[in-house]
Every structure is written in C-alpha cells, then in structure tokens.
Amino acid sequence: MTDTIAEHYANHGIAERILSAVRATLPPGTPLTADLLAPADQLHGRGLDATKELAALLDPRPGEHILDIGSGVGGPARWIASHFSCRITGIGLTGAFCSAAEALNRATGLTDHVTIVHGSATALPFADQTFDRAYSHNVVMNIADKRAFYREARRVLKPGGVLVLLNLIAGSTGTPHYPAPWAASAATSYLATLEETRDDLTSEGFEIVQLMDTTSQTRGARRAHAQRLEAGTAPVLGAHLVMGSRMKELQINVIRSEEEGSIGSMQALVRRPA
Ligand SMILES: C[S@@+](CC[C@H](N)C(=O)[O-])C[C@H]1O[C@@H](n2cnc3c(N)ncnc32)[C@H](O)[C@@H]1O
Numbered sequence: 262m263t264d265t266i267a268e269h270y271a272n273h274g275i276a277e278r279i280l281s282a283v284r285a286t287l288p289p290g291t292p293l294t295a296d297l298l299a300p301a302d303q304l305h306g307r308g309l310d311a312t313k314e315l316a317a318l319l320d321p322r323p324g325e326h327i328l329d330i331g332s333g334v335g336g337p338a339r340w341i342a343s344h345f346s347c348r349i350t351g352i353g354l355t356g357a358f359c360s361a362a363e364a365l366n367r368a369t370g371l372t373d374h375v376t377i378v379h380g381s382a383t384a385l386p387f388a389d390q391t392f393d394r395a396y397s398h399n400v401v402m403n404i405a406d407k408r409a410f411y412r413e414a415r416r417v418l419k420p421g422g423v424l425v426l427l428n429l430i431a432g433s434t435g436t437p438h439y440p441a442p443w444a445a446s447a448a449t450s451y452l453a454t455l456e457e458t459r460d461d462l463t464s465e466g467f468e469i470v471q472l473m474d475t476t477s478q479t480r481g482a483r484r485a486h487a488q489r490l491e492a493g494t495a496p497v498l499g500a501h502l503v504m505g506s507r508m509k510e511l512q513i514n515v516i517r518s519e520e521e522g523s524i525g526s527m528q529a530l531v532r533r534p535a
Pocket of ligand 1: 263266267268302303304305310314330331332335336337352353355358380381382383397398399400403404442443455
C-alpha cells in the first residue's frame with residue numbers, strides 16, 4: 262500500500278520545473294532563497310500562510326534539531342530552517358520528492374540546514390530522543406496505522422519535545438471526492454476525525470496542549486483558490502509544478518468535499534511529557 266501512495270505523488274523533473282518557473286519570474290542571477298521558492302514548493306492548502314501558522318505553533322529555537330515527517334519537496338523545511346536558524350531533518354516516502362528536495366536544498370544553499378531521508382513515518386530510522394521538536398503537515402491522511410505514526414514520533418522526540426500537526430480530517434457528512442491531492446482513491450485515504458486523532462495521540466502518550474478544528478478558518482482561502490483555478494487565473498507558481506496538470510482537479514475536489522462537509526481541517530500542538 263505504501264508503494265501505491267508513493268506512486269500517487271511521484272513525478273519526473275520536479276526540481277527542474279520549479280527552478281525554471283521561479284527563475285523566469287526573477288532578474289537573471291538572483292540568488293534563490295526559501296522565500297522565493299515558497300509559492301511553488303509547499304504541498305498543502307494555503308501554501309506559505311499555512312507553513313507560517315505551523316511555525317508559530319512549533320516555535321523553533323536557534324540551533325534546535327527538528328523533524329519534518331512527510332517532508333514533500335522540502336519547502337516547509339527550507340522556510341522554517343532559514344527563518345528560525347534551526348536544523349531540520351525531513352523524512353519522506355516518495356523517492357522523487359526526496360531527490361527534488363535535495364536539489365532544491367542545493368539550489369538555495371541550505372544543505373547544511375536541511376537533510377532529507379527517504380523512509381517511512383511508521384518506522385523512523387532515527388535513534389530514540391533525537392529531536393527537539395517535530396511537525397507533520399498533511400501526511401497522516403496517508404497513514405493507515407496512525408498509532409504507529411504517533412508512537413514513532415514520540416519515540417524520537419526528546420522528553421518535553423512538542424509535535425505540531427496540520428491535517429485534513431474526516432467531516433461529519435458525505436463522502437470525499439477523489440482523486441484528491443493525498444490519494445487517488447478512497448483505497449489509500451485514511452482520514453480520521455478530530456476525536457479519533459485525540460484518542461490516538463493520548464493513547465500513544467502525548468499530552469494535548471491544543472487540538473482544534475480549523476475548518477471554518479481555512480475554508481475561505483481554499484474556496485478563493487478553487488475559484489481562481491476554475492477561472493484559469495491561478496498564479497503561475499503553485500503546487501501544479503510538483504504534481505503536474507492533474508493538480509487542478511485534485512484541488513477542486515478538496516474544496517467540493519469541504520463545502521459538502523465530508524472533510525475538514527485541524528491543527529494540534531502536543532507534547533511528549535518531560
Ligand atoms: C501532501 S504531501 C505534504 C508534503 C509536505 N508536508 C508539505 O506540506 O509540503 C504528503 C507527503 O507525505 C509523504 N508520505 C505519505 N506517506 C508517508 C509515510 N508513510 N512516511 C513518510 N512520508 C509519507 C508523501 O510522500 C508526501 O511527500
């Protein structure tokens with residue numbers, strides 16, 4: 262099943278597409294930064310705005326070592342590492358995303374700050390108590406065994422370390438539309454409700470600092486983006502550079518599902534007890 266999930270995201274020439282599209286918007290010779298790539302390398306709804314919200318919850322400190330679980334093409338890791346002077350290790354299941362992330366790290370001169378590892382969130386290849394903090398953005402919807410995901414996150418966090426989650430969740434009515442950005446069909450989609458998420462996190466030993474349904478806050482931005490996609494006025498830089506032309510259909514399906522109540526969104530800040 263994890264092979265099917267990795268294949269859903271996989272794609273050729275990702276870094277080259279992003280770099281050439283971003284460079285086309287800049288004067289020749291402009292040094293590339295995490296901020297300049299951000300319109301194209303954030304693989305979640307609301308782009309950099311959502312990453313900034315995640316970073317505010319995470320509250321990284323200079324010099325800390327932070328884990329990004331399901332790091333995509335490394336956009337959030339590069340932005341957080343460069344704005345908070347911390348070191349980030351990202352782990353991801355999709356080989357093509359890991360290679361793209363490494364190429365984009367090199368292009369932005371961030372290889373000393375962001376390291377990418379190809380592997381699975383449910384069997385993290387890291388020693389116990391390695392990381393000061395951890396985060397995961399729109400990944401848990403691909404995880405059947407959520408307890409294993411949270412157990413592994415807790416294991417590799419230092420005592421007192423926090424985990425921040427921003428995710429889509431199951432809504433209360435109807436059935437999500439597929440293909441969606443995280444899954445080609447219901448067979449690889451594992452949406453949990455907010456209450457199931459709370460149970461799984463507490464069962465695996467996390468203290469809940471904050472766990473909230475953010476659907477009503479995020480809906481407006483998602484709807485505006487879907488309208489731009491439908492009208493053909495979406496920005497030239499976007500997640501379609503990673504996922505290809507199918508991204509339009511995937512993103513429109515997310516907002517249809519959200520409008521109908523079959524999906525929502527959440528954020529959480531949880532702590533491994535000291
Ligand atoms: C929607 S993308 C989000 C990427 C990134 N967090 C971001 O916000 O830009 C989901 C990511 O989760 C990764 N993923 C899915 N299942 C995983 C697993 N079992 N272990 C590690 N990564 C996984 C995928 O490869 C993909 O990169």
